[in-house]
Amino acid sequence: MDIRGFEVVSSFEDAQINLPQRTTAESAGYDIECAETVTINPGEVKIVPTGIKAFMAYNEFLAIHIRSSIGIKRHIMLANCTGIIDSDYYNNEDNEGHILLGLYNLGTEAVTLEKGERVAQGIFTKYLVANDDEANGIRRGGIGSTN
Numbered sequence: 273m274d275i276r277g278f279e280v281v282s283s284f285e286d287a288q289i290n291l292p293q294r295t296t297a298e299s300a301g302y303d304i305e306c307a308e309t310v311t312i313n314p315g316e317v318k319i320v321p322t323g324i325k326a327f328m329a330y331n332e333f334l335a336i337h338i339r340s341s342i343g344i345k346r347h348i349m350l351a352n353c354t355g356i357i358d359s360d361y362y363n364n365e366d367n368e369g370h371i372l373l374g375l376y377n378l379g380t381e382a383v384t385l386e387k388g389e390r391v392a393q394g395i396f397t398k399y400l401v402a403n404d405d406e407a408n409g410i411r412r413g414g415i416g417s418t419n
C-alpha cells in the first residue's frame with residue numbers, strides 16, 4: 273500500500289498552515305509555504321519553518337527544491353541546494369519531523385517572504401540501496417543530528 277502525505281506539526285496547529293498542494297494535474301511538486309514572514313538580507317541564510325511534516329514509505333524520501341519563480345525572480349535559493357527529507361525524520365523525538373527550509377538570498381536586496389507564500393516544492397521520490405547495506409541507526413532529529 274502506498275503511504276504518503278503531509279500533516280501540520282503540533283507547534284503550528286493554530287497557525288493556519290495550508291498543507292502542500294500540487295497546482296495542476298501533472299505538477300510533480302507539492303508547493304510548500306513559509307509558516308512565518310521572514311526578511312532575508314543579501315548573502316544571508318535563514319532557517320524558515322514550514323509548519324509541516326511528511327510521512328511516506330520506508331524506501332522513499334521527499335526532495336525539496338525551490339520554486340522556479342522564487343529562485344529566478346526573487347533570487348532566493350536553498351542553501352543546501354536540495355533538501356532531503358528522510359522517511360525516518362517523520363515524528364522524530366527532537367522536532368516531530370518539522371520540515372525546515374534553509375533559504376539563501378543570493379541577490380543584492382533584502383527579500384521578504386510572507387507567511388503563506390509558496391516558496392519551495394516537495395517531490396516524493398523512491399531510492400535504492402547497495403547490496404551489502406546494513407544501516408540500522410535510528411534518527412533522533414535533523415540537520416546534523418547524526419554527527
Ligand SMILES: O=c1ccn([C@H]2C[C@H](O)[C@@H](COP(=O)(O)OP(=O)(O)OP(=O)(O)O)O2)c(=O)[nH]1
Nearest residue numbers: 355356357358361371372414415416417418419
Ligand atoms: O532542507 C532540509 C534538509 C533536511 N531536513 C531534515 C530532514 C532530514 O531527514 C534531516 C536530515 O537531513 P540530512 O541527512 O540531509 O542532513 P545531515 O546534515 O546529514 O543531518 P543528519 O546528521 O541529521 O542526517 O533534516 C530539513 O528539514 N530540511
